Amino acid sequence: MNLNTKAARAALLTVLLATAGVPQAWAGDVTPMSLQEHAVVSSPAFLKAHPDLRFRQLGLEAVERRQLEDARRYFRLGAQHADKLSQALMAELLWNGKGGPADRALGYAWMDLAAERGTQWLVVRREQYWAGLDESERKRAVSEGRALYEQYGDPVAKLRQERTMRRNMGEMTGSRTGALGSTVMQVRYNGQMVKVLPEAYYAPHLWEPEAYWKWQGQQLEAGNRAMVDVGVPKAAPGD
Numbered sequence: 001m002n003l004n005t006k007a008a009r010a011a012l013l014t015v016l017l018a019t020a021g022v023p024q025a026w027a028g029d030v031t032p033m034s035l036q037e038h039a040v041v042s043s044p045a046f047l048k049a050h051p052d053l054r055f056r057q058l059g060l061e062a063v064e065r066r067q068l069e070d071a072r073r074y075f076r077l078g079a080q081h082a083d084k085l086s087q088a089l090m091a092e093l094l095w096n097g098k099g100g101p102a103d104r105a106l107g108y109a110w111m112d113l114a115a116e117r118g119t120q121w122l123v124v125r126r127e128q129y130w131a132g133l134d135e136s137e138r139k140r141a142v143s144e145g146r147a148l149y150e151q152y153g154d155p156v157a158k159l160r161q162e163r164t165m166r167r168n169m170g171e172m173t174g175s176r177t178g179a180l181g182s183t184v185m186q187v188r189y190n191g192q193m194v195k196v197l198p199e200a201y202y203a204p205h206l207w208e209p210e211a212y213w214k215w216q217g218q219q220l221e222a223g224n225r226a227m228v229d230v231g232v233p234k235a236a237p238g239d
Contacts, residue, residue: 039187039194040201049168052083052161052216059086068099079113081164082157084220088114088122095129104129105137109145113152119220162209169207 033041040046047054059074072093078086087110093099095107108129115122133141150156185196205215 034200035189035194036196036200037203037206039189039196040203040206042189043185043187043196045168046201046206049165050161051164052078052081052086054078055081056083056086056089059089068093070099072099079110079152080157081161082152082154084114084117084119084122084216087111087152088125091125091129104133105140106144108133108137108141109148112141112145113148116149116154117217117220119217122220158209158213165207165209165212169202 041050041053047057055074055078059071059078062068062070062074072090075086075090075093079090091107091110091114093107094103094110096102108126111122111126111129115126130138130141183198185198185201186193187196188194205211
């Protein structure tokens with residue numbers, strides 16, 4: 001499954017439709033990419049070096065199989081590497097009690113973490129969660145959030161991701177001019193073999209931290225184009 005295509009966004013929608021009261025707009029288009037770029041980010045070597053995307057993919061595949069306990073585990077691993085969609089999907093599963101007990105306070109804390117970079121549609125979703133909490137849940141959500149930020153916030157999670165990217169690039173090439181530096185790769189994508197040039201595989205926005213996080217931000221912001229009003233999550237009866 002490619003993580004940056006309509007199919008991937010549709011997989012995200014599968015998660016949301018499988019739960020109650022979630023924003024169907026998550027299946028909107030993302031920033032267009034070339035065929036080579038699609039092939040690159042789907043390749044096993046690239047995913048090995050990018051655990052944020054790898055674990056998100058594994059989580060989405062678990063959702064498609066309805067193995068939601070596994071999905072929680074994979075999204076948590078993606079979250080450890082600063083993947084905001086993994087964090088948001090973890091929030092949805094917790095809020096709706098999918099793959100384990102429902103915990104709205106903890107679900108809010110995860111969604112707050114997902115909105116850490118100020119992505120508009122994630123901020124909107126976070127505020128919808130907040131409106132659905134009672135006072136005791138809000139107090140606990142704040143406490144849970146502090147603990148989550150210590151382990152999954154960008155200051156620590158981005159560093160984990162960047163270390164893995166650097167280590168795996170070194171293992172694959174030895175250097176940018178190493179054995180694979182001038183080799184045209186053949187990558188299977190959507191049932192066809194795609195020739196990937198070195199300059200496409202080693203594009204700065206896929207490997208250099210500052211450029212990579214900017215690219216990831218563009219992918220996240222793409223959700224704004226399809227944002228719709230889905231209303232406020234309702235409190236459970238008796239709250």
